[in-house]
Amino acid sequence: MRRVVTWSAGASAPARSDVLILQGLPPGADPTPRIAALYDSALAVYRETAEPRAVVASISPEAFRDVYHGDGRNASRTPLETIAPGARQLALFVATIGERVTHRIQDLFDGNMPALAAMLDSVASAAVDRLTSLLGSGVDSGVVATNDEARAEDWRTLAYSPGYCGWHVSGQRALFAFLRPEEIGVTVRASALMEPLKSVSGVLVTGPRKIHRFAPAFPFCADCPERPCRERIAALSNAAGET
């Protein structure tokens, strides 16, 4: 099944805390009134300009194996090689908030309003992450289990993207060939850059919680200083009350 999903700008608006972390504030920090006002202004611009949409499609394990192989440039060992075979559902996705936000960010830079431009950029980046979460929750995408259904089975849905965890970014091409996201206005350059810039692609992997766990000890982990996988894996344990 393949679906095009659209949202209102408001539905994709990210939490303030997520945006402020992207602006360099420590998690949980209380912003000054000036920063809070700047965030409010950026969010208002986002709501005026964002056009969030996605295309998502179920994919069989066999077909995903081909997509994942891509141009054959993945790392020799990757987590997804072992995660995907244990999945109960797989779905490819591309999501975007559209071109207008990016243009507005540039206009603000050109108009010497760098603080608002940078805040809007962070709002947009956090919104793209939120689209991935919305798709993964299953309600909007319709191609993976809803969160409630997944919990009942002790499953979890997590997204994995080309360019991360050993999945070479050139994998975008095979993903695009399968999904044809041009329908929602997203294209990929030879460099694997997606346009509009504020877009995200990947695979939603739904399956038993344990399949998503892996030790971040692959050779490419050394080049990944932030290692966001740790947080995701910790969240899986916390959800089950594990320590």
Add this chain to the structure above:
Amino acid sequence: MSILREIAQSLEQGDEEGVGVLVRKALDERHAPLAILHDGLMAGMDVVGLRFRDRDIFLPDVLMAARAMQVGVDLLEPLLSRDGMPVAGRVVIGTVHGDMHDIGKNLVGIMLRCAGFDVIDLGTDVRPERFVDAAQEQEASVIGLSALLTTTMPVMKEVVALVRARGLDARVKVIVGGAPVSEAWAREIGADGYGYDAANAVERVRALMVPRA
């Protein structure tokens, strides 16, 4: 408190209206434009840079201060243009070919301008020849390269090689930055520096400035 100190403090708070009012007042009081620039605006921006480095303030604070700085500079520039604005050095910046991300590059440009550098921003998707041509034509001392994709990082290496091939490496230095870029990558490709964020890039560029003959 002297009015120049007031300007600096107003800038530190990102108060663009306050900076505008105070710079006009200082000019009315016959303070030299150059003194207002150095001892007011740039002194304030120096404090902002230090506080940002120490994580005492954050990116939005820095950018609000940058905007306030620009308000002040706009008022001073016509008065300083007889002798020209004092320039810390000239830097060519851009995002490398194949890459359209420009937020990091824009932030570096803003910070460099606030530190008194003349910045020539070539934009995004810039080919190696254009970087080096611009540095030669504009007599820039530093080329700043930004990339956000692992697929476009190799273009940085091409720029470094081209600078060397043209025999410019003694007077044109190359600094690199961007999310996937690291100090190790900079060393590997033979770049002269790596900036891990916009404020750090300014420090690195300062250190790289080569006095021109």
